[in-house]
Amino acid sequence: MAEYIFAPSPVTAVPIAGSTASFPVRRVFCVGRNYADHAREMGANPDREPPFFFTKPADAVVPAAGTLAYPMLTEDLHHEIEMVIAIGKEGSRIDPKNALDYVLGYSVGVDLTRRDLQAIAKKMSRPWDWAKGFDESAPVTPIHLAEKIGHPGTGKIWLSVNGETKQTGDLADMIWPVADIISHVSHAVVIKPGDLIFSGTPAGVGALKRGDKVTGGVEGVAEFQFEIGKA
Numbered sequence: 001m002a003e004y005i006f007a008p009s010p011v012t013a014v015p016i017a018g019s020t021a022s023f024p025v026r027r028v029f030c031v032g033r034n035y036a037d038h039a040r041e042m043g044a045n046p047d048r049e050p051p052f053f054f055t056k057p058a059d060a061v062v063p064a065a066g067t068l069a070y071p072m073l074t075e076d077l078h079h080e081i082e083m084v085i086a087i088g089k090e091g092s093r094i095d096p097k098n099a100l101d102y103v104l105g106y107s108v109g110v111d112l113t114r115r116d117l118q119a120i121a122k123k124m125s126r127p128w129d130w131a132k133g134f135d136e137s138a139p140v141t142p143i144h145l146a147e148k149i150g151h152p153g154t155g156k157i158w159l160s161v162n163g164e165t166k167q168t169g170d171l172a173d174m175i176w177p178v179a180d181i182i183s184h185v186s187h188a189v190v191i192k193p194g195d196l197i198f199s200g201t202p203a204g205v206g207a208l209k210r211g212d213k214v215t216g217g218v219e220g221v222a223e224f225q226f227e228i229g230k231a
């Protein structure tokens with residue numbers, strides 16, 4: 001056994017619904033602009049762009065429950081409700097027609113974004129990391145196994161703040177559906193069990209303030225509720 005100078009950080013893990021086992025997180029990939037109406041609201045042309053990706057650290061994943069601290073270094077924290085794909089099998093250069101075989105299950109998450117930092121990054125042609133990959137930036141629900149819920153290709157995706165609906169869409173409106181997303185990621189890196197892929201958000205993204213109550217869900221997958229800390 002390797003001798004470390006200090007104990008390694010604990011493995012970030014997401015509960016599996018209806019099981020005592022949990023899903024150890026390896027990497028977190030996120031698709032940018034995967035719903036046409038959101039691409040338009042961000043000033044992009046949804047018809048001409050192939051999918052692009054960014055990442056978050058594995059330990060940015062936290063339960064979408066309880067209270068999340070308002071993050072440092074921003075005054076414009078945005079919500080992006082997304083279905084999250086949990087990968088259960090290693091592969092690369094995967095054909096879309098086989099891609100769903102690599103899915104263990106699905107979760108619902110929020111791609112929390114420091115929009116003010118992202119705006120600066122875009123303007124200055126800098127990386128998005130500081131806007132996307134901060135502490136607790138990836139709250140997710142427990143994972144629901146595909147063997148139980150199937151592979152949802154349609155169904156409502158929604159998010160409310162303090163009881164007011166902010167985002168609504170349908171999984172059917174994804175520009176790149178789940179199988180295509182997996183195929184694209186796997187043509188860039190080897191995907192492995194433990195990878196999570198945030199699949200993009202519908203229109204209606206907006207700011208979260210300290211003390212806000214956030215609820216959301218994806219029909220046929222899961223729902224959640226959490227609060228933003230007052231401090």
Ligand code: MN
Pocket residue numbers: 030031032033080082111198200201
């Ligand atoms: Mn997103």
